[in-house]
Structures are given as structure tokens and as C-alpha cells.
Amino acid sequence: MTDHATETPAPAELVLDEISKTYGQNRAVGNISATIPAGKVSVIVGPSGAGKTTLLRIITGLEEATSGRVLFDGEVVNGVPEGLAMVFQDYSRSLFPWMRVEDNVAFPLRRRTSKAERAQRVEEALKAVGLDGKGRLYPWQMSGGMQQRVAIARALACQPRLLVMDEPYASVDAQTRAELEDLLLSIQAQLDITVLVVTHDIDESVYLADRIIVLSKPPSTVAEVIDVGLARPRDQITTKEEAEFVHARAHVLRLLRGTATPDDASDVRVA
Amino acid sequence: MTDHATETPAPAELVLDEISKTYGQNRAVGNISATIPAGKVSVIVGPSGAGKTTLLRIITGLEEATSGRVLFDGEVVNGVPEGLAMVFQDYSRSLFPWMRVEDNVAFPLRRRTSKAERAQRVEEALKAVGLDGKGRLYPWQMSGGMQQRVAIARALACQPRLLVMDEPYASVDAQTRAELEDLLLSIQAQLDITVLVVTHDIDESVYLADRIIVLSKPPSTVAEVIDVGLARPRDQITTKEEAEFVHARAHVLRLLRGTATPDDASDVRVA
Amino acid sequence: MQLIHDPLTRRTQVVLGVVGVVGFVAVLELVIRTGLLSGEGLPLPSAVGGQVVNLLGDGEFWTQIGFTLRQWLLGLVIASVVGIILGGLMGAVPTIFSMFLLPVEILRPLPSIAVGPLLVLILGAGMLPLSLTVALACMWPILFNSMYAARAVDPVAIQTARTLHVSRAGILMQIRLPAALPFMFTGIRVAASIGLIVAVSAELLFGSGQGIGGYILVASTNASNLDGVYAATLVAGVLGVLVTGVLASIDRLAFGWKEGLAQ
Amino acid sequence: MTHDESTAMPSTRLPHRLGPLLKTAAIRLIVPVLLAFLWWLGSRSETNGLFIAPPLEVAQRVISDFLSTDPRHFFLGDVARGDLIPSLWRATLGFWLAVVVGVGLGIALGLQPVLAALFQPLVHLGRSLPTPALIGVFFLLFGTGDWPKVLLIAFGIVWPILFNTIDGVQSIGTARAHVASVFKISSWDVLTRIVLPGAAPKIFAGVRVALSLSLILMIISELQRSKNGLGNLLVANQRNFDYPGFWSVLVALALIGIVLNVLLVQIERRVLAWHRGVTLQHD
């Protein structure tokens, strides 16, 4: 993946400054402030309907916040920032069924790269997600999990500075999910990019994260920001058997249940 | 839930006898033999495309096996057996969009129960899945997780002897998922029914199961049957911190990765 | 390029719609009056408007509207009954599908307006042949929609019903029919607006002086009364818009759950 | 795991297939044959026999009017050259005009809610006007040549294309629209690679309806104020009590309709291959 990113730009830092969003009467996002550190993996977890997807839409400039601002490398976000790529929650609808898989992946690169480079990047991205040789298929000829991986490959092929993913692994089986988690971590390390992931899976959140942002029930605020100190590179089996991992996940679970007590957080550093 | 089940029938036992299924050239299910013990929770895990859904369709009599037979309480299954309820993987399509939620739940009870009893059972079932007061909505007015819970409520309202569920919690958030897992366990204990669940989530499989049936890659066979001895009632936090739990999940994960070694299984009883 | 826009409020929509209509009328009036569009016999909005007022004050004209509506309704009902039954059967039973495919493909391209005069000759004057002409035009959208609807019922829904021990008849009545109804109704909606056009056209081309078309016919035998013709045409058009609106409301009310099928 | 014999496809030998083939043919032909018989019965009827020409006579007329043995005329008969070709030419022109205008306008209205709101009432009214009553306007504006007919055909059939295009553009979906902005796709690519292909299935549905309507309007546009064409011929034959001629035009129309339909299905197969795949998957 990295061979071509000869002059990799610096990873982006993201600051959320008192963001709130109201749809009509419905307050989707309460009041959220947080920092997504550059070159790290941050994970947002929170109950269904907490406004996670809405928050990502605001961060990526797809939607305007009702109040507050997003700073991308210190500048106020206003439209979709350069160097950003996103994997959508609704993966099957975010792929274009009239394009072959390879064209879907290549689509954002059109007009930006030469044909040869495009072909190579597509091939590499598909290989990375375990879909080499499937480029000539159409998305609807694939299983749900494969489609989700195509969406991930498309985002990777962009070589973004900030990679935003909304429940990227919801539809893949446990084994593939584990592989894709490891892929994400290795790419993040290689390219030194900023990654922001939304997930429902608490194990996953702890496994991936340098920082976990736990949202409360709607109208959502930040319930807690947890910095995870687990060593990298991580391993699906050994990392998850570590005491810090087990306790961090229990802590997140308690937070989500609304029963967190200060003691539980003793073995994770609270930001 | 149980007040009305005055004369609860005995839970059903299910035996799979050398089941295989071929679609055209494509062998979806290799050769599967297993026993689903009566009054217990059994969980099937396996890679995507292993034929889990296909297997459930055969068990419920929706599809015929290419070879082999299914015994339901010792009798060969031939059509949909009485006393069975199923939650489909494709929950949004298995709810009827032209019926309100309460009518969806009441639908299987038509002609079997009086109107008053029906209303009460529906109310109880909806309450059990945390949807009390939402009965007048249409399914499509609900979020994905809520729809999935409606499907579960419908199956519960039937008061079945055998409850079959295909990835029932795929679309609900972690918190709700935990609650629904506990709900399933408590109902299973109260009603003393047989439960068969397919899941992608390894934590969930260990947490729920008395018995885990791990399928291999397609054409699938039974890779291993693991009996889980964790005490009941189980608790989302303490049970998952137990050593047996941690090791059982690591074992299943290794099995699915195809890297299982005999030693790993030392602390779980292999059937 | 922006693909998503915030939906306009109901009020903005109405205001814009009125602006559009008024603007169009003004431009047309101007273009004809200034002779930009060579003038004689063209519909000058002010003149046509005056005629519309005259027409609507004329009780006789309302009788003709009534005739057209009854004729249209009869045609639509005939088309719906035949279309739904035949289309549903073709969708559900492969043998019936192959039996009727060829005749349907042969008969469909026949312009009903061209066949209408024959119906008048064979069945005589009056409403029936006109209604049959309407039915002939309306039948195809209803038939095809019913056919696809009967086929497209979600197999998961049917399997669900089977695990719930619903009988075959129950599946037909409780699952297949309700699932197919909204698509059938869409067919009826499409057919209804085509049908009204055909109804007026049929009266105009081979009717016996009744209905809005008949009125246009009689009005046009009077020397150079083209404005009356345009006025009646306009009224027929507005009638079509109203009918479409009513059917759309019925659709929303009865089949609001259709949203649940949009994936 | 190896496949055993029981999973192999049952072998299909030719003789076994001939029986079912005949059976399908028989099933397919039952109703057409029945209809032809009813037609023949009708032509024997005492009161209506005059208007219902016997099938055989009609078939002869179709051959004698529409075909000839003269290779210089491409084996086309007088009627084919004098009426059929002009009719088809107008219908084709009107059809393409409607496609271009309908799709172009539909995309504009679909993308711009303000434009859509501005034109909505007019568009609904235009769709509901009885077309035959408008022949006069087109005659007064454009005379008696091909253009009034071409324009009338286009005016009459543009509506389903327009409505379906608007619908198709609006149903591209939030998700795909968001992809376009996140990945900063250029406007031209959005138009040609997202909007058009995304709306294509609906546009095609509209085009299909428009195609069958175009034959109807072709006839209507030639009923009066025309020097030739199948519609003109239809009226003339009927007026002159030439009912075999009248029926032969109907038969010709049905044949044209079938040919056009087959053509469109072929085009659709190619252009919308992806869409067939998607829908088959959901079946």
C-alpha cells in the first residue's frame, strides 16, 4: 500500500468544539467536545441513536452542526476537507451497483492519478482486504461482508490523512472481522494516518483504540474519554487475554450500562 | 411471560443425522451430524457461507436436505414442526410491513388464542424486549435494532418448545444486545425450552451456550462440539471475566482460524 | 455537484407552483399577442380563460363532465378486474403466464384509439364501446404491475409465514395479497390518468356527441369557435390532474406502509 | 470433501426434451389460436361480418400491401413505402426527441427542487391534456408536414420519461450522494457516472411506456391533417368501407409493436445488466 505514498503528508488532528445538532425538535447530538489525536486510532462507542453517524457527518462536512465547530488541523471545517476518506455504515448503498468492484474502488481516483497508478492502487487495496482477483465482479455478486470490504478498499485506495469509518465490520464474520481489524491497525501504522472508527462492538473498540470516546444516551454528551495503553502491535488472542484489555472492556460496558463507578476505571488511564 | 403457559410441554430434542445440501453444483452443507439437547441453549458458529442459515432452513422444514434427516423428538422432520418458532437473519424482510408491530406479533396467535389472551401475550412479549408502548407503530418506523426485537417478540409470544434464531442480535447496539442475551437466557430458564442460535459473535456464543457447534469452512462439517460448563444464571460482566469464559472464547476463535490445537481445549469439556 | 437538497416546505412549493403557472400563462399571452408565434387560432390564455368560466357556468357542460367520468370509471373498473385477475394469475402460475404471454404481447401495441371505432360498430353507440376503449388502454399497466407484484412477494415473508404455520390459503390472503396490493394500485393510478385522456379522445374521435370530447366536437362544428375547444380541453386536463391527486392521496392513506418496502 | 454421484446434475438427453418442448409450444399457442378462431367466427357473423374482415383475407392484404417482389423497393409494397415508412420515421423522430427532452429536463428537475416546484403544476397539466384535442394547435403552428406530427408524438409520450427520470434521479439515495461529496467527485462524473446510471432503470421503465405510447400517438397524429401515414390509411380504409385494409393496418401495427419491444428488451439487457443482477439477487 505504501510504496507509492512517497511524500506521505502529516496525519491530521481533529478537534470537536461544543458540537450540537438538532433535527427539527429532535436533539440528535447534545454537546460534544473531544480531540481526535493525529496519527492515532480513536473509537467512538455509544448507544444506538446516540448520534454517532450524525457526528461523523458533521466531521466530514456532509452536514452542518447546529452549533459548535470542527477544527481539522486547526482550521474550521467547512465542506468536505481534503485528504479525508470515509467508509459508510450503509455500505451496500454506498457502492455503485452499475460499476464493477475495481471501478468502484478506482472511482475517487479518477482525474487525480494516471491510469497505470490507478490500476496498481486498486489492485493493492483489493489485495489488502482479501479480495484480490475479485475486481471484475459487480458488488451485488458478492456477499455482504465482501461488499463491506470493497467499501474499505475504496477508502484505503485514496491514501487519506484521515480515515473515518462508520461500523465498518458490522456484516462480516468473526474471522474476517479479526483480519480486517488487524489490517486497519497495520495500515494505520505504516501510513501513519489518523483513524476514527464508530463501532457497536466493545471488544473491537478496546482492541483498536488508542482513545475511546464513550457517548451517553441521547441527547448525547461525552460520557468519558478513555486512553488505552495496550502495546502495539496488538494480537487478536494475546492482547485480548491481557488484564488491561479485559478490564477496559468491562469498564466500557459498565459506562454504556450507565453503572460505571470510579473504581472500575482504576486500571485504565482516564483522559 | 410464563403465567399463561400453565401446561408447558416438554422441551424438544433435535438430532441432525448426516445432513448435506447441494444447490446445483454448489455444496452448501457438507455432512453434518449433531444433537441439540432438550431444554438447553445450543449455538452454531462458523465462517460466513458455511451453510448455517441453510442448516436452520432444513431444521425448520423450509427446505429439504439433499441427504440425511432431522429428528424432532425422535420423529423425522417433514414440513414445519409444531411448537417451533424462528427468528430470521433477514429480520426486516420477515416482518410484514402492512401490519402494525402489535399485529405482527399477534399474527401467529390468530385462531389459537382468544382475543384477550392474545392482546396480553403481545403486550408481555413487547415489554420483554423493551418495546412496550410501541405496538401501534409500523415496523418501518423503527430503527433496525428495534425491528429485530419485534421479530424476537413475535417468536417469544408463540411460547414455542424449540426456538431457532439466526443471528438475532446482529443489528442491535452492545447494550441492548447484552440485555437481549440475558432476556433469552432468563426466558429459556423459565419456560424450559430448547434454543438454537446462530451467531457471528464468539463472546456471545460462549456466553449463551450450553453447547457450541463449530462448523468448518464450506463444504461444512462439524469442526468441534464444545460443551460449556459456565454456571447459570450468567452475568454479562462477571461471567465474561471468568477464566473458563476467556479460554473458551480463545478456543473457538482458534478453531475458526483453523489453528486449534488439542491443548487449547484443556479447560473446556469437548463432547 | 450537490445531489441532496433540503426538501422545500409545503408553502414554498405552493408559492413556486403558482409562480410557475402564472409565469407560463403570462409568457404565452405575450408571445401570442405580440405575434411572435403567428397568431390566428392559437389558444390565447385570456380568451380561453373566459371560455372556461362560460363553460363552468353551463349546466349542460357539467352533465358532459359527468358522462366522461362515468365512462372513464366503467373502463377503469373493467380494466382493473381483468388486469388484476389475469395479471395476478400470470404472475403466480407459470402455465398461465406462457399461455397468455403471446396474445398479450400482440395486443398490447395496438392503439386502442384505432380499435375503438370497431367496438362502436360492433357494440353500437353509447357508453360501453367507449369504456371498452378506455379499458383496452388502461389494462396494460394494471396487468403488468399485478404480474410483477404477484411475483415479487418477498420469499422471506412467505417463509416466515410458513414457520408460523399459516395455511396455503392464509399465505395467499394474508401475505401475498397485501404485499402485492400497493403495486397493483400503482398500476391503477398510472392507468387512471391514461384512461381519462383516452376517454376524452375516444369521445372526440368516434363518440356520439357525449362527454367532454363530445362537447368539444359539437363546439367545433360551430364556425371557428376554437377557444371553446381549447377551454374544454383545458378542463379535461385539470380534471386529469384532480383525479391523479385524489388517487395519490388514496395511495398514501391506504398504502403508507409501502415505505417499509423501500430498501 | 468430494462430490458423490448423487449430487451430479441429472443427464439430459435430447429425446427427453422434445416432449416438453412440444408441450410448451402447445400451451403458448392455445390462447392465440382461440383468439384467431373467435376472430374468424366474428367475421362470419351476419351483422358484424362487414366490419370484421376474415383473418385469411387480412393476411393476404398484409402481404400484398406491405410486401413486393421488387428488389429496387427493398421488397416493400406500396403501402409500406407510402405510409408505413413515413409513419415510422415520424414516430422514431418523436420518440428520440421525447427521450432527449424528457431525460434532460427530468435530470434538471430532479436535481433542482426549486425548478421542480416551479414546473410541477404545468407538468401535471401537460400530462393530463387529451392529446387528440391538441392536434389543431400543432397544425396551426407547424402546418401539415412531418413536424407537427413529430412534435405531437414527442409531446404525448414525453411524460412517462420525464416523471420516471425525476423519480430515478431523486432515488439515487443519500448514501451515494454522500460518497460523491466525501470523495470529491467532479460534477461531470457525478452526472455521467452516478446520476445517469443510477436513474437508468427507472428511465428505461419510462422509455418502455413511451415506446408503446409512441405507436398510439403516431396513429392519432395522422388521423387528420395528414397526407399519408398508417393513421391516415386507417381512417381512409374505414371511411371507404375497406375493412380488410383496415384490419391489415391493425395487424401491421401489432407486428411493429412486437418488433420494437424485442429491440428495446435487447438494449435494456445490455445497458442494465447490473440492474438485472441486483433484482435477481433480491428475488
Add this chain to the structure above:
Amino acid sequence: GGDGGDGSGDGDELTEITVGVLPLADYAPVYWAEDHGQYEEQGLKVTFEPLQGGPVGIQQVVAGELDFAFSNAISSTVASAQGAPVQTVALVSGLGEDELGVFVTPESPIEELGDLDGATVGINTTNNIGDVTFARHAQEEGVDAEPEWVEVPFPEMVAGVQNGSIEAGYLPEPYATAARQAGLRQVANLVQGETVGLPVSTFVTSTQFANSDADTVERFAKALNAARDDMEGKDDEFRSWWPEATDADPEATAEMHLPVLDVQLSVEGMQDIADFMAELGIIDEGYDASEFTIVNED
């Protein structure tokens, strides 16, 4: 259907008949007879059915839908030559002097009959009175003129000529008067000389009805003859009565040319027209008018 009746009009029972009509001055006697008692005298009760045009009337008569329908000698000759079982039973008027004309704009380069050769000329229906009388007129004048006829409804003819959609338009009364009022120039008068009084405006019935209800046919014919005779010479009364009877424009009626009412249905007259049509190639040679004409003139 018109069954029963015993020939005289003094029975209590009126015979009901349906007649297809169009409010044209040439067929005025059919309306006159209603308002002036000639039907009653014959024991008939008439229901009018407005028709879209002459050919439809013939078809509906043959189909048994109508008992009688207005027609003209040319349409019914074409129909019967093609084998349609129709009978001409009454003649209500002949062509009046200057009743049919061809009109152009004042600026048009078309100055005389010969200039119409190859020109696009609007006409209500082809193979009918307009083009037949035109051919007859051209023949009488010795001019070789064959226009390209295009079917255009009368109400649009004037506007069509003014807009240049057609080069010229054929118009009968009352449209001809309206055309003159609109400032159009007449380049041809199709009814002059021999053609005046050409027996064209007729009523037809089906051969079947003529056989089964010969008596009704006779009474209908007599009523129309009586009305026609009654109207003769009452031009002023005609002009004041016509707008009331048919909603026609009174101004146009005041100036329109009236049809010739001094006519009688005869086989010879019908044969004469048929022979000319055969000459023009509209029908085959050998047509025998006596087979399709029932004369009930006194």
C-alpha cells in the same frame, strides 16, 4: 327500431326512430320537420343522435345502431360500391349556387383555379363532395388542377389558411361566409353552372331496415320531402329559425348561402354522380344506382 305503424299518421302510437344528424344547413329539413310537425303527420317520433361525420353515420346504420343517418350521395355511393348494404332514401337539398368555395389569404400568389395544381389544400374529408365537385368544376372549366388534399376540420380551416399551415382551404357554408368575413379571398366557386342543385344531401338507411320496415322508411322520406317543400321560398323564415334550432351564429346565418331545396331524389341523379366518380377512379365501373336508391317522391 321503427316497427309497427300502418302508413298513416293518425294512429295513437308514434313510431320511434333514431336519426344521426349534424347541424349543417344542407340538412335543415330534418330539423324543420321536427319543429313544423311533418314527423307527427307521418306518425313518427324522432330522436336525433349527433354524429362526428357522414361515414360514421353509414357505419352505424349498417350496424343497426341508427335507423337513419344523414349522408351525401358521394359517401353512400363509395360505401355501397364497397358492398355496404345501404340505401339512399331521401334527398333534402342540392348544392346551392356559390355554396362551396376554395379560399386563400389576400396576399396569396394563388390567383385562379389552375394555380391550385399541386397546392396543399385543406378539406374536411377526401373522396367526398369537396374534391369531387372540385374535379367536376375543373373539368367544366377545362383546367388541369389536382391539389394535394389534406384533411382539416372546418373550424380550423380559416386559421390554418391565415397561418400558412395550408395554402388554401375548401369550405362549405356556413364556414364559407365566416371565411369571407375573416378577410379570406375566394379563388374558386365550386357550385356554378351544371353543378347547381347537384343532389348530394341525403339520408340513408340499411338495406335490412329498408326491407323489414319499408313503411317506416316511406313515412320518413315523406316527412322530409314535405319539410323540404315547405321550406322552399321561405328564406327569411329559414334564416331566423335556423339559429334557434341549432345554436348557430345568427350573424353568419344572416349572410350564408342557402342550399337548393327544389330537388327530387332520383335514380338517374344518383347514377350521374356515380358515373362521374367512376371516371375519377373513386369507384369501379359498373355501379348501378337503382340497387341502392329507394325513391319515395310524389
